[in-house]
Amino acid sequence: MADPLAAGPDAVQFRFRDDEPVDHPAVTVDSFLNQSNASAVRIEPGDDARELVPHLEHIRLVEINFPSFTDGRGYSSARILREAGYTGELRAVGDVLVDQLGHMRRCGFDSFEPDHQMNEDDAKAALRTWPEVYQAAADTRAPIWKLRHKEGSHG
Amino acid sequence: MYRYDKYDQAMVDARVAEFRDQARRRLEGKMTEDQFKPLRLQNGLYLQLHAYMLRVAVPYGTLNAQQMHMLADIADKYDRGYGHFTTRQNIQYNWIKLEDTADILADLAKVEMHAIQTSGNCIRNISSDQYAGAAADELIDPRPYAELLRQWSSFHPEFLALPRKFKICVIASETDRAAMKLHDIGIRIVKNDAGEIGAAFYVGGGMGRTPMIAPLIREFVPLDQLITYAEACLRVYNRYGRRDNKFKARIKILVHELGKEEYARQVEEEFAHLLTQDIEPPLAELERIKEYFADPAFEAGASDEIDLSDPDFALWVKNNCHAHKQPGYITATISLKPVGGIPGDASAAQMHLMAELGKEYSFDEMRVTHAQNIVLPHVKKADLYTLWQKLDEAGLGAANLDSIEDIIACPGLDYCSLANARSIPVAQKISERFAGNGKTETLGELKLKISGCINACGHHHAGHIGILGVDKKGLENYQLLLGGCEGEDTSLGKITGPGFTEDGIVDAVDKAADVYLAQRQEGERFLDTYRRIGMDPFKEAIYG
Incomplete structure (x- = not known):
């Protein structure tokens, strides 16, 4: 995979995928549900991500908007889509800050389009913060309880 | 009590390094105060009228002598020589500098302590019955379940930007000593008709400006689904909890507005889905944690006799001591409510003394109570008079537990x-x-x-x-x-x-x-x- 932290000047600052990005703008959840020929959808904080679940095979990009980084509804939306088997691009858009990166990755986000570009060294450090994780989420990291019991030992 | 393994220690150490870097970026002006605020709050750092306050977590109120000594040292080194024990079974320091905070967190990490998620819009330190593991009337020690929840809720990536703070309490006796139904989630460990242990969930309680008593949402959650059910409760809250008005954002408002039946129905729906996601730690993990909460080495056949001829001592025993499950032992509470004092405050010297007494007379274990006192859970009755004399000499012998002075x-x-x-x-x-x-x-x-x-x-x-x-x-x-x-x-x-x-x-x-x-x-x-x-x-x- 290309180094996502050395991405180009595009509005998407970091992208952890190798496939071609979708080249058309995302539509709202309502317009997607009314005329589902779009393959890019944008979820706002009040939208219910579960409404997209029956249509995931048609979707290649889901943008989840964070108008304010303190509104955490988008974290649940992301996990819900990943748990439903969505494998397309999941992009965090808006007030996305460096200290949220690691948690967003765990919830299934694999690209980031922040309002303000992040310092790349800080971003690299943020993604390296946690040596392990305590809980299962939408990423592939094995939780600490799994590590503790994988060989029947107490670690 | 619970001790960290290499994983727990690595996580707390990582948190200290993360906060040190965040504080550096803030002090260098790379982050605005609005951006920094939720980060410092989730490390217990709260801006008060005159200075920063640092709230240190005491998970389910349990701590040992080494930890209490460290709390005293921090009071001396970074504050004004005292600390304030809180209604969340934590301790807070009122005169802290931002520049010192990462060093304080590093000192805490040396004794397996932290300030993680003691403030902010996230799952807070888990509280419990202060007599857990000692009370004669409990079904089982609730703290292993609280510890399981502590680990699950620490840095939970989905639930770090909740609509508001979220408080969980776990108890395991009929008598509620922890205000369980006044929490966002109150859990009572229960036994069902088949004799199995499980958890009753009360959701949507709280105090604040709209006080509510949590209704029972589910009578029995099997122990091997405890984390999954809690996750379902949180996800429904995170999805619907209001962001437009912080005074309407607690889960109590959501449960009240949806109605407890509809909230419970949506939790069941999410629960059924999450059961397919393999997010529950195995029961072996609960067993691993339980080993840390095994009974201390009580002396078999210890005497139940207490010489009550000293009337001041007799009054203290009557008011401040509680029945223990083990014959010959008793649970003693040190009142931090001296007449005319500041409720819950303790000086560094008093903390050092309580640590020494906890080590000598209570198997190296103490508890912080939500009523802002300190418990020595496992005291041999034969030692009680000596213990009381030492407390009384240090001004810690107030015999006023649960009285009008115990404010x-x-x-x-x-x-x-x-x-x-x-x-x-x-x-x-x-x-x-x-x-x-x-x-x-x-x-x-x-x-x-x-x-x-x-x-x-x-x-x-x-x-x-x-x-x-x-x-x-x-x-x-x-x-x-x-x-x-x-x-x-x-x-x-x-x-x-x-x-x-x-x-x-x-x-x-x-x-x-x-x-x-x-x-x-x-x-x-x-x-x-x-x-x-x-x-x-x-x-x-x-x-x-």
Whole structure:
């Protein structure tokens, strides 16, 4: 995979995928549900991500908007889509800050389009913060309880 | 008690490094205060009126001597030589510098402590019964379940930007000593008809400006689905919890507005889905944690005799000690409510002493209570008199547990930027009044709780007598509430009528106490008399 932290000047600052990005703008959840020929959808904080679940095979990009980084509804939306088997691009858009990166990755986000570009060294450090994780989420990291019991030992 | 393994230690160390870097970026101006605020709050750092306050987590209130010594050292090194034990079974320091905070967190990490998620809109430190593992009346020690929840909720990536703070409490006895139903999630560990252990979930309780008692959402969650069910409760909350108005954002409002049946239905739907996602730690993990909470090496056949010939000691035993499950042992509470003192405050010297006594007389274990006292859970009855003498010499022998002097009070306007009125001077005046007129002992159990604003950190809604400080045209004014209770028969207090000045509220409490003394029947506590005779006789005495 290309180094996502050395991405180009595009509005998407970091992208952890190798496939071609979708080249058309995302539509709202309502317009997607009314005329589902779009393959890019944008979820706002009040939208219910579960409404997209029956249509995931048609979707290649889901943008989840964070108008304010303190509104955490988008974290649940992301996990819900990943748990439903969505494998397309999941992009965090808006007030996305460096200290949220690691948690967003765990919830299934694999690209980031922040309002303000992040310092790349800080971003690299943020993604390296946690040596392990305590809980299962939408990423592939094995939780600490799994590590503790994988060989029947107490670690 | 629980001890960190290499994983727990690595996580806490990583957190210290993360915060050190965040503080650096803030101090270098690379981050705005608005961006930094949620990060520092989730490390317990809160900006008060005069300085930063640091709230250190004491998970389910349990700590050992080494940890208590460290809390004392931090008070000396970074604060003004004292700390304040809180209603969330934590400790907070009121005079902290941002520049020192990462070093303090590093000191805490050396003794397996932290300040993770003690503030902010996230799952907070898990609270529990202060007599857990010792009480004669408990089904099972609730702390292993609390520890399982602690690990699950620490840095949970989905739930770090919740609509509001989220408090979880776990108990395992019929008697509720932890105000379980006044939490966002209250869990009671229960046994079902088939003899299996599981968890009853009460969701949507809380104090604050809209106090609510949590309704029962599910009678029995099997232990191998505990985390999954909790996750379902949180996800429904995160999805729907209001962001438009912070005063309507707690889960109690959501459960109230949806109705408990509809909330429970949506949780069940999410729960059924999450059961397919393999997010539950195996029961082997719970067993691993339980080993840390095995009983200490009690002496078999220890004597149940206590020589009560010293009347001061006898009074302390009667008021401050609680029945232990092990013959020959007893649970003793150190009151941090000396007459005229600041409720919950302890000096570094007192903390060092409590640590030494906890080590010598209580198998190296102490508890912080939500009533802001310190428990020595496992004291041999044969040692009790010696222990009490040492406490009494150090000014820690107040025999006033659960009495009108055992006041819960928030920091109030002396420290807090949210407060409308001071709490501490009112608490001091009330304890001095009742110690002075000698009514304390006659009144018996009378829980008095004071909050300096409607956010209710001093639990005034749940006091047999509650006091709420308000701002009345720029002057501090105090409302009186009667009839609240945090126990298994949880109830919320009602306001008597117009408020009072600082001295007026002390007189009003005295008059309410006199109504009880005149009207009580055999065996009735203040609360029982109030419930029997109602508000009117009290109003007549107070305002008549």
